[in-house]
Amino acid sequence: MHLLGRTFDGFARATARQSAGFALTASWLELPELERAVLHGDALFDGRVDLALVVSDWLPALIERGAVRDLSGHLPPDHPGGWSPSMWQLQTRGSRVYGLPYHDGPMMLLYRPDLFADAGERAGFAARFGYPLAPPVTWDQFLDVARWFTRPGLHGTVLAGLPDGHNDVYDFLLQLWSRGGDLSSPSGPAAVSGLEFLRRLHAENLVDPASLEWDSVASGERFAAGGAAMMVNWSGYAAMCAPGSVACAPVPGGVSLNIYWVLVVAAGCSSPERAYEYLRHVATPEMDVITSLEGANGVRLSTWRDPRVRALSPCYAVMEEVHRTVVSPPPVTAWPAVSEMLSAAIAGAVRGRSEPGEALLAAAAEIERVLGPTTARVTPGRRRRPGKASS
Incomplete structure (x- = not known):
């Protein structure tokens, strides 16, 4: 065989x-x-x-x-x-x-426990933001933590920004779903808010600018090398890290990608x-x-x-918990084409070539052209409906 x-x-x-x-x-x-x-x-x-x-x-x-x-x-x-x-x-x-x-290995929050447990980091973070430093459970907290840890030689987080129709799209879907949206409205308020969030990470230099050309493997390698304090990525990348150097938690916003x-x-x-x-x-x-x-x-x-x-790997300790709230892309035959359209919109927005709303509106028109006005109204199955996330 x-x-x-x-x-x-x-x-x-x-x-x-x-x-x-x-x-x-x-x-x-x-x-x-x-x-x-x-x-x-x-x-x-x-x-x-x-x-x-x-x-x-x-x-x-x-x-x-x-x-x-x-x-x-x-x-x-x-x-x-x-x-x-x-x-x-x-x-x-x-x-x-x-x-x-x-x-x-569904998406999880991977973070450096040494940084989060450091007494100086905890005191400084609490003084600046008014609440304790901990693995973020909302996207607002994620932004705060990323801002705190971004400094010379270290970024707050890392993204896989290569416009290949894969992780860049998956990051966007996490933002969309955790804000209560779905692909029946790919240019609606939740979608625009999610794409604006991703663009903000780049605009504030909370991620390495080189990540615009990284796929998920490259971003995982960067995190494993100590280049970022945390990342949302496939949980399997925790195995790339040295023992004890990484911990895992559910994705902020209450939903993961499977x-x-x-x-x-x-x-x-x-x-x-x-x-x-x-x-x-x-x-x-x-x-x-x-x-x-x-x-x-x-x-x-x-x-x-x-x-x-x-x-x-620490990911296995939370694997069952994460799987209770996973969501997957819709089971439609044209999904590879749809993901390429979304990828183009995401790339244009995060690179500053277009506004998030305009980019997604154009993508929505292309998606409807491919799927049709009825079948375009696709909503992925999910284990439960997460609450609306902030940011």
Whole structure:
């Protein structure tokens, strides 16, 4: 069997250990190349690929194309109870299931506990802002903390500003949803307020100007190197940091983003029964622990609670809590195109080329043109409706 996936050491190491006895080979591609192969090419149809590791954003298009097989009847015996319900929502259509959850690390607040525990920092912050220094729970507090810690050699926070339709859009969606908005009104007050907040972080130099060209990995590396006091990013990046140098908490505003990686069986798979057997094997509790031990993030509840896994990263201690309030992008086939439109609007606004309201209004018109006036009214499913956030 042949597996196709994204270049990431954690994926490569984990699947190598998990494939003993399955004669599995793997090819790893950078994200844009993988997207072209599975979304726009014939990789999942022509028999070259049996299994693929794909991001949940792509599932609506893959399902519509008939590029992935229904796994109903071939699922693990404890499906779905061994996982958080949020780990099955995006690949399930009625009674049909099109992917096995493999890797997930929802967005969290990552922060430096040494800075937040320092007596001098705590006294100075309280004197300036009138309340105790602590991991922020609102975006107003996030701004205060970022302003306090921004100084020569240190920024308050870090962003992944590369306009690639991924983390720049995800940061915007967190702002949108935590302000009570959704994508049925991508140029409404909540959207404009959220984009103005992101622009303010850049305008006040609370982030490194170079972050405009960083993807999520680069921003995670910058944080791990000590370049910022905190960041909102994928929780898996906590594993990049030295032991004891990072702590994790829920995202300010009360909502997190959930986008995860799933194993799918290609429509052109030459040995589907063998592929189904491999998926059930990988889904066992011990194999899922191996996913985490090798540098990716396992997805089972038992994995998140396992002492071996909790010793790897502080993110696992709050993983279940965060998953109770996760939201995902809407399951529409045109989402990749929509995210590119939003990315262009975000890039224009944070770089000062356009005003947030104007940029989002233009993006909303493009989104409606692509999705249509009815289907454009898309609202993602969520575990609960968060309260309206400030800022």
